[in-house]
Amino acid sequence: MNGSLPLGRIAGVPLRLHWSAPLLVAVLAYGLAAGVLPDWAPGHSAAAYGLWAVAGALLLTLSLLAHEAAHALAARRAGVDVQDVTVFALGGVTRMGTATRARTAGLIAAVGPLTSALLGGIFLAAAVGAGAAPHGLLPAAVLAWSGWANLLLAAFNLLPAAPLDGGRILQAVIWRVRGDRDRAARIAGRCGQVAGALMVAGGWLEFLAGSGSGLWLALLGLFVAASAGAEVRRSALAAAVRGVRVGDAMRPAVTGQDWQTVDRFLTDTAPGAAGQPVVPVTDLDGRPTGVIEPAALRAGLAGRTAEVRVRDLAAPLGTCTLAGPDEQLGDVLQHGPLTAARPILVLEDRRVVGMITVQDVLGLMRGGRRNPPAWRPPTAPRAGHSH
Numbered sequence: 317m318n319g320s321l322p323l324g325r326i327a328g329v330p331l332r333l334h335w336s337a338p339l340l341v342a343v344l345a346y347g348l349a350a351g352v353l354p355d356w357a358p359g360h361s362a363a364a365y366g367l368w369a370v371a372g373a374l375l376l377t378l379s380l381l382a383h384e385a386a387h388a389l390a391a392r393r394a395g396v397d398v399q400d401v402t403v404f405a406l407g408g409v410t411r412m413g414t415a416t417r418a419r420t421a422g423l424i425a426a427v428g429p430l431t432s433a434l435l436g437g438i439f440l441a442a443a444v445g446a447g448a449a450p451h452g453l454l455p456a457a458v459l460a461w462s463g464w465a466n467l468l469l470a471a472f473n474l475l476p477a478a479p480l481d482g483g484r485i486l487q488a489v490i491w492r493v494r495g496d497r498d499r500a501a502r503i504a505g506r507c508g509q510v511a512g513a514l515m516v517a518g519g520w521l522e523f524l525a526g527s528g529s530g531l532w533l534a535l536l537g538l539f540v541a542a543s544a545g546a547e548v549r550r551s552a553l554a555a556a557v558r559g560v561r562v563g564d565a566m567r568p569a570v571t572g573q574d575w576q577t578v579d580r581f582l583t584d585t586a587p588g589a590a591g592q593p594v595v596p597v598t599d600l601d602g603r604p605t606g607v608i609e610p611a612a613l614r615a616g617l618a619g620r621t622a623e624v625r626v627r628d629l630a631a632p633l634g635t636c637t638l639a640g641p642d643e644q645l646g647d648v649l650q651h652g653p654l655t656a657a658r659p660i661l662v663l664e665d666r667r668v669v670g671m672i673t674v675q676d677v678l679g680l681m682r683g684g685r686r687n688p689p690a691w692r693p694p695t696a697p698r699a700g701h702s703h
Contacts, residue, residue: 331401433466478544512538519536656673
């Protein structure tokens with residue numbers, strides 16, 4: 317997640333704090349200091365309420381981190397790749413790969429609410445002990461609030477709607493019963509879209525009724541609905557590219573030379589690459605070194621197109637997603653981003669033989685053709701040759 321700061325690692329998994337997380341702490345602390353603590357532990361100063369409110373907010377934030385870390389550790393134990401764990405204003409998120417078995421996916425999803433429920437029980441038990449101690453009413457109130465908040469978090473996450481943990485569990489159950497992971501993901505995602513819409517509506521009505529927490533519920537609903545929509549699109553994409561080789565989906569690609577001047581590139585190569593989002597560029601041996609957007613070459617050079625070479629402006633090859641013709645397209649899409657400015661470059665023997673654009677993938681999702689014209693090698697190296 318962009319805008320996140322590293323907090324350290326747990327079992328090798330990076331822990332991150334999004335810039336919006338302090339907003340979560342501030343909102344929780346305000347609610348505690350302004351209402352919950354004075355009601356549950358009356359008779360203390362405003363400063364005491366403020367300090368204990370911040371402590372309670374931080375305790376719940378750490379609980380969110382523990383919830384997500386439990387997912388990450390369970391995934392690592394099951395052999396699923398985990399990228400990182402991030403806490404942000406609306407909760408936490410763990411970025412990880414896809415489990416290969418329904419049972420594994422279900423267990424990874426279930427461990428998060430189980431951790432929250434366990435923490436809730438521990439905090440409530442600690443609250444009972446603190447309440448029996450002298451001057452322990454205020455810390456007991458903080459612990460009790462944290463306990464109930466964790467139990468509520470566990471219950472909320474068990475709603476059968478992706479991307480919530482309950483939606484992941486629902487997906488795993490349907491996958492196990494029907495044997496179709498993508499269909500299960502679509503069903504769980506649709507449930508998430510419905511749940512998100514209901515949360516937005518309920519939160520908005522609550523806000524109109526004078527409750528500020530309704531706005532938070534509405535924002536959370538928007539996040540759930542948007543994430544669920546992304547789940548539905550991902551599952552549709554996975555179903556569309558299942559069994560499709562990269563070579564079956566690629567289109568021919570015109571390439572240019574990185575040693576050309578911009579002026580010559582625009583004259584000799586760009587016209588033949590009309591319609592391509594980018595043009596792969598190669599060195600003198602025909603090996604790709606990067607990609608260039610023709611439109612970007614025309615801007616900002618102020619008449620110096622005869623002096624500047626393409627390699628000085630090209631994006632390096634390391635920023636591109638590379639694949640071989642025999643690889644599965646679904647695997648490639650999982651390991652590299654596909655954007656309008658960064659199509660998949662298809663290489664064979666370290667030479668560009670084609671590319672796959674966003675439009676090609678969308679065509680597959682619409683049931684389009686899978687076999688574009690076969691690639692024919694050029695008879696001789698030249699500027700603007702087609703692959």
